[in-house]
Amino acid sequence: MHVTQTQETGPESAARGRVLVVEDDQNIRDLVVLHLSLEGLTGVGAADGNEGLALAKAEPFDLIVLDVMLPGLDGITVCRAIRRDSRNGDVPILMLTARREESDKVLGLESGADDYLTKPFGIREFVARVRALLRRRWTRPSGAPGHSAAVTAGDLVVDPARRHARLGDREIDLAAHEFELLYLLASNRGIVFSREALMGRVWGDDTHITERSVDTLVKRVRRKIEVDPAEPRYILTVWGTGYKFADV
DSSP, X not given: OOEEEOOOOSHHHHHHOEEEEEOSOHHHHHHHHHHHHHTTOEEEEESSHHHHHHHHHHSOOSEEEEESSOSSSOHHHHHHHHHHSSTTTTSOXXXXXXXXXXXXXXXXXXXXXXXXXXSSOOHHHHHHHHHHHHHHHHSOOTTOGGGOOOEEETTEEEETTTTEEEETTEEEOOOHHHHHHHHHHHTTTTOOEEHHHHIIIIITTOTTXXXXXXXXXXXXXXXXXXXXXXXXXXXXXXTTTEEEEOOO
């Protein structure tokens, strides 16, 4: 197993967080791990999809940087597997892709990624994306007033204190942005949020996010909480405006 791990620079470094970097290009992998260490983060590198998935299932991380084009399992497959069955199911995932077509980026987001970067990318932009994803993970959801009261809507329970969601007797595994969107809408039942408002409340000041990202995120959440995502009971579309949570 070809794993590259930075040396921790002290207790502060360990406390800042661990990042899994799944990238088959050793030069890119080493560069990413180096700049993570300069941010006080511990980088753990994996050279292929199988190795990355094994690490994601075995060890806890605060962020995963995942290349799309990987030997063995490709990044899309790894991303879906992490979301479906690993101890890092709710950890932010930043995907790296050499493809510039919007359909490829949408596919990455729909597979469970929280953000993406197109190669070649500038290291400043990479660090900014890492900081933004970790900031959202380590602070309360921006749309959760008080970030304490659990919300119950029919059979659905969303508990921000524990970052836990349940539908009847079934636990719901939600990624960071999925949880923030669901809690924001569920705690404001009947209130219509425009796509622009959701962009600001869920992603903050990340200017690369588009209205298409909001639609993709809503689709992901619907697949997890709706019996029939095509006929949603909870998250409703308000045509020409945005989305709202049904007053159930």
